[in-house]
Amino acid sequence: MLDRSVLVLNQNYEPLNVCSVRRALALVFRGKASSVETGLGAVRSVSASYAVPSVVRLERYVRAPRRRVVLSKRNVLRRDNYECQYCGIRDRKMTIDHVIPKTHDGPSSWENLVAACATCNARKGSRQPEQAGLALIRKPRRPNNVTFIRNHVGVSDHLWKPYLFLD
Secondary structure, three states: OOOOEEEEEOOOEEEEEEHHHHHHHHHOOOOEEHHHHEEEOOOOOOOOEEEEEEEEEEOOOOOOOOOOOOHHHHHHHHHOOOOOOOOOOOOOOOOOEEEOOOOOOOOOOOOEEEOOOOHHHHHHOOOOOOOOOOOOOOOOOOOOOHHHHHHHHOOHHHHHHHHHHHO
8 A cells, every 4th residue: 555656746747747645745744835636545553543645735846857767768658559550450478669770870779769560670670761661650759748648657646647648
């Protein structure tokens, strides 16, 4: 229960990150945050019971630089939702493909890496997608922190939706 995810909001209700229930309760008890939404369950001590927070808001505004999502194979697969960007097949056993191949000086960047199934990756080889008769379903882009929390950390709690700009 203490390792469930809790959404942390800045004082202006802007999503900052996700932390554990244990960390969120520590912030609340120290007066650094207040519970905005409570989830299911409670944490009990010998003499008291505390509702498990789902969303907490910091009491003071934190000037946090825009976090950049780290470029990694796992994060590229998460961004693309484990879906081949050439044929649309969804599978957990995806590879990463350079749209502009390394042999043609293609960079290892968010804008040049996509998830691809083994079949499409082998078909493309070290060619441009057009040369291999393939087209990208979506143009690859760098995700921002809020989008990444919303889509890839997972909205594990319906109470997060209003704070992550979801319907």
